[in-house]
Amino acid sequence: MIAKYYPDFLTVTCLNWILLLSTKQHKDIIINSLQFLVKERRVRVLAFVLMENHFHLIWQVMGEHKREDVQRDFLRYTAQQILKQLRNSKSPLLEDVLVNAKDRRYQVWERNSLCIELRSSQVFKQKLEYIHANPVRAGMCNLAEEYYYSSAIFYELNERNWNFLTHYED
Secondary structure, X not given: OOEOOOOEEEEEEEHHHOOOOOOHHHHHHHHHHHHHHHHOOOEEEEEEEEOOOEEEEEEEEEOOOOHHHHHHHHXXXXXXXXXXXXXXXXXXXXXXXXXXXXXXXXXXXXXXXXXXXXXXXXXXXXXXXHHHHHHHHOOOOOOHHHOOOEOHHHHHHOOOOOOOXXXXXX
């Protein structure tokens, strides 16, 4: 399937930098959604890191799918699943995402996620290094490949922990 877009560097932040992605369950919602999008051939995921209050992706929208639609649907679905998990576990974090806005009661993600089209290999590699260094800069590990919720081990040691990843050279 042919991509009609350049890869994108996407940063998604939890509302008010709340630590919504500090649990395995919430991180797995993101992982499962990415797996689904790859399986359905909507995107290629080239790199990612899931932090406790934000995540970064490098992905490429595929075929006739529209970038805006894929991103919107991905963020909507993951927000719904995280809210469902918060409700089911009676988490106090549910109160932190209560916004009572005109169009929604709860909000998981900050609006207007950062999305940068990566048109050169130089910028692509810069963003790839930035993503993988994120947990090291945050003091969560010493080496990027030690952090589980990241594609760093795939690039550094060629270990395939995540079946949805595609190497950027492929």
